Amino acid sequence: MPPRRDHPWLMRTYAGHSTAEDSNALYRRNLAKGQTGLSVAFDLPTQTGYDPDHPLARGEVGRVGVPVAHLGDMRRLFDGIPLARSNTSMTINATAMWLLALYQTAAEEQGADPAALRGTTQNDIVKEYLSRGTHVFPPGPSLRLTTDLIAHAVHHLPRFNPVNICGYHLQEAGATPVQEIAYAMVNAIAVLDAVRASGEVPADRLGEVVGRFSFFVNAGVRFVEEMCKMRAFARVWDRITRERYGVADPRQRRFRYGVQVNSLGLTEAQPENNVQRIVLEMLGVTLSKDARARAVQLPAWNEALGLPRPWDQQWSLRVQQVLAEESDLLEHEDLFAGSRVVEEVTGAMAADALAEIDRVLGMGGALAAVESGYLKSELVAAHARRRARIEAGDERVVGVNCHTATEPSPLTAGQKAATLTVDPGAEARVIEELDRWRGGRDGAAARVALAGLRRTAEGDGNLMPVSLACARAGVTTGEWAGALREVFGEYRAPTGVGGAPVPSPVAAPGPALTALVGLRRDVAATARELGAGRLRLLVGKPGLDGHSNGAEQIALRARDAGFEVIYQGIRLTPEQIATAALAEDVHCVGLSILSGSHARLVPEVLRRLRADGAGEIPVVVGGIIPAADAAALRAGGVAAVFTAKDFGITDIIGRVLDEIRAAHRLDPPEVPS
Numbered sequence: 001m002p003p004r005r006d007h008p009w010l011m012r013t014y015a016g017h018s019t020a021e022d023s024n025a026l027y028r029r030n031l032a033k034g035q036t037g038l039s040v041a042f043d044l045p046t047q048t049g050y051d052p053d054h055p056l057a058r059g060e061v062g063r064v065g066v067p068v069a070h071l072g073d074m075r076r077l078f079d080g081i082p083l084a085r086s087n088t089s090m091t092i093n094a095t096a097m098w099l100l101a102l103y104q105t106a107a108e109e110q111g112a113d114p115a116a117l118r119g120t121t122q123n124d125i126v127k128e129y130l131s132r133g134t135h136v137f138p139p140g141p142s143l144r145l146t147t148d149l150i151a152h153a154v155h156h157l158p159r160f161n162p163v164n165i166c167g168y169h170l171q172e173a174g175a176t177p178v179q180e181i182a183y184a185m186v187n188a189i190a191v192l193d194a195v196r197a198s199g200e201v202p203a204d205r206l207g208e209v210v211g212r213f214s215f216f217v218n219a220g221v222r223f224v225e226e227m228c229k230m231r232a233f234a235r236v237w238d239r240i241t242r243e244r245y246g247v248a249d250p251r252q253r254r255f256r257y258g259v260q261v262n263s264l265g266l267t268e269a270q271p272e273n274n275v276q277r278i279v280l281e282m283l284g285v286t287l288s289k290d291a292r293a294r295a296v297q298l299p300a301w302n303e304a305l306g307l308p309r310p311w312d313q314q315w316s317l318r319v320q321q322v323l324a325e326e327s328d329l330l331e332h333e334d335l336f337a338g339s340r341v342v343e344e345v346t347g348a349m350a351a352d353a354l355a356e357i358d359r360v361l362g363m364g365g366a367l368a369a370v371e372s373g374y375l376k377s378e379l380v381a382a383h384a385r386r387r388a389r390i391e392a393g394d395e396r397v398v399g400v401n402c403h404t405a406t407e408p409s410p411l412t413a414g415q416k417a418a419t420l421t422v423d424p425g426a427e428a429r430v431i432e433e434l435d436r437w438r439g440g441r442d443g444a445a446a447r448v449a450l451a452g453l454r455r456t457a458e459g460d461g462n463l464m465p466v467s468l469a470c471a472r473a474g475v476t477t478g479e480w481a482g483a484l485r486e487v488f489g490e491y492r493a494p495t496g497v498g499g500a501p502v503p504s505p506v507a508a509p510g511p512a513l514t515a516l517v518g519l520r521r522d523v524a525a526t527a528r529e530l531g532a533g534r535l536r537l538l539v540g541k542p543g544l545d546g547h548s549n550g551a552e553q554i555a556l557r558a559r560d561a562g563f564e565v566i567y568q569g570i571r572l573t574p575e576q577i578a579t580a581a582l583a584e585d586v587h588c589v590g591l592s593i594l595s596g597s598h599a600r601l602v603p604e605v606l607r608r609l610r611a612d613g614a615g616e617i618p619v620v621v622g623g624i625i626p627a628a629d630a631a632a633l634r635a636g637g638v639a640a641v642f643t644a645k646d647f648g649i650t651d652i653i654g655r656v657l658d659e660i661r662a663a664h665r666l667d668p669p670e671v672p673s
Helices: 020-032 044-048 070-077 096-109 126-132 139-155 168-172 176-196 203-212 223-243 272-282 310-326 340-364 365-370 374-392 427-439 445-460 464-472 478-487 512-529 549-560 574-583 596-609 627-633 647-664
Strands: 010-012 039-041 087-091 118-121 162-167 215-221 257-260 295-297 534-539 564-567 588-593 618-621 640-642
Touching: 010 162, 010 310, 010 478, 020 039, 020 070, 020 215, 020 310, 039 070, 044 478, 070 096, 096 139, 096 464, 096 478, 118 162, 126 168, 126 176, 126 365, 126 374, 139 162, 139 176, 139 272, 139 365, 139 464, 162 168, 162 176, 162 272, 168 176, 168 203, 168 215, 176 203, 176 215, 176 223, 176 365, 176 374, 203 215, 203 295, 215 223, 215 272, 223 272, 272 574, 365 374, 374 512, 374 564, 374 647, 445 464, 445 478, 445 640, 464 478, 512 647, 534 549, 534 574, 549 564, 549 618, 549 647, 574 588, 574 596, 588 596, 588 647, 596 618, 596 627, 596 647, 618 647, 627 640
Parallel strands: 010 295, 039 087, 087 118, 162 215, 215 257, 257 295, 534 564, 534 588, 588 618, 618 640
Antiparallel strands: none
């Protein structure tokens, strides 16, 4: 008799692009290939509460996800996909309530009972202030939206997980495993405390809320450390929910998590190595039955190059399927139970995480530590230390700082075909459809619904019922968020750069420190030659891209090299960047864009600078930029383009200095004899 096999985890692919119709076709293909859950990626305007025709949405529509501006888009997104039988994860935070309102309404139109809906809204706003940058409202009102959605789900969507506390992006922003555990947990505590204080959920049902919490974590390539991290997560969560919230039922205290394996460690250099990295990272969250993920989504091998194609996503899905279907993994109990090494590493990690949790709670909790800048500064500093280890060769990355000799990869032969290119015309089509939607709806009903939303926001009622009313009345994403902006205001989170450590972690004797010392000398010499006290570098992030990790590390290293750095954070218009460049009299403008909108936004910054008479200021650009796009940017006037393969930050700052000297026709700096 064959051994009994456990059920495999949910297999998902994080997907969505261009339009609702294009994304629907992609979802249906993936489901036909054996994917067992949907994971919806929304574009940046949708995530940050803007309609596709808003000025800040220029170049961002459909780039990193699907645009959903109203109920019609949600209908088309899931056309032919029965939502009553689906398990849908929606990676959405600031506008989570709105997207769930659209989803629930679309499901009801299909004839689904809301009580049957299964899935997850991420609905984790705290990590947006720290790592991902798609926050909209200040922390207090944002937490109200989170708790209102949770209360609605408890009472009306009993099978839906209303919150997914996200440690994943914390690690992407530089968190160590201990920091990922600690900061995810203080985040969860902030949400649970708010739910308990709201009175919207009876005290005797708080265990149901705890049981509906899920987590979204990161799995890096350090296999033993990552597996033990998952065990430590479970141990800490069990203790917090038992001791702080009095949850007696061990089933409600179970640590339930889904995972996306590490995208931070994917490389543009020798990208074929990303396949084995992804496999090893997946094993860290599947081999141990006692700490196995409930859902797994894997990135594609070429995500450091650009947007993956359907075939690349199929490859990632097949990696999971081979492990689940062909191996004997699901036939056995936990393979690591009783391991002395695993127990020691897990125990130490849990103890360190609990100590950091106590430290943050002593500051007043997660929201206070966000507003003070403590959490962001800690992440920026941890990321800086990691980058310094890589540059020094202490942390080895195959193909990047060791084993760099390589044959040409057939996977990237014909670079333009190696990734998916979003049709630039898709944005115009989305805007045309939005105009038709507004013209065809009952405008009076939409205005009445928005007025009800504002009134409720000004009071203390639950915002989910009025959001559902807005969805049914044809209100758009930008209108819903705009009404709440009027009441709550908008928030700019601390950048973390000002509170990060000085000097740079590049402090150990060796080639990295020698290079930095030489760069400091050249920066100071250039400032003297130009008659400036210090060289000034403006680091700008145009558009809606909130991935600020690279910009923060550039700002830190430039500051340590002797530059005065002007960094105002994320979500700036080209006009704001050009205006700041003039006002601060900068010597160089550095733009960071990872969303794919560089082809639209960078030329606009250049145009604005030239129109303001500052066209001589060199502009450099960094991000996920295909070779053909990089050539076009340089032809259009960009001084230098940096991509993921340019991992040496000191070298990047050195090249920035070279462009400043070239712009002022200075000879190369003298090298001391």
